[in-house]
Amino acid sequence: WKVVGEGALLLSLSENDVLEVQLPHENWEGTETLSFTVSDPDGASAVVQAVFSVLAGYRPPVAYPDDVITQEDASVVVDALANDQHPTSQSFRLLEVSPPLHGENRMLEDGTIFYMPEADYHGEDSFEYVITDDNGG
Known part of the structure; x- marks a missing residue:
């Protein structure tokens, strides 16, 4: 059998037919459809699709330091x-x-x-x- 994705998720199939799905980067979120094709020795095949949705956990806003210059006695x-x-x-x-x-x-x-x-x-x-x-x- 084989599996094909849309390109965002990283897929690897082990020798014992275990599929490993990895995110392209730590903060990736989205949806991707994977198509699984299985074939028998006589050439018959079937395709089934699975939709993977990855939602990142909550991430708060990030404040960065600010530098401001003003004159003495000036707001x-x-x-x-x-x-x-x-x-x-x-x-x-x-x-x-x-x-x-x-x-x-x-x-x-x-x-x-x-x-x-x-x-x-x-x-x-x-x-x-x-x-x-x-x-x-």
Whole structure:
């Protein structure tokens, strides 16, 4: 017998007729139809198809570090989500922001972060933010 796929899944048939199906890469998800053909010594054959659907488990959005420069005593609006991503292209949003060490910040309605350094402060400051999607990740 033999098996043929559409090309995404990696198929290997062992000598003892065990079919091994492997994903093309770790995050692959999708559907593929495999066609199994069996033939007898007289040349008669039959084909049956099996549909394999692979759904990846839940993957949360990923926040990446942001670097922003502002002048002493000048506020800045940080678009922290601009470089963040969701592995399955779902929408995501800002959930919370921690306070900075040398100033104040707040989330704005458009998903950006307003930051104002302390008066006369110059140097590095930092804060953290959390993003989420509709699944709570």
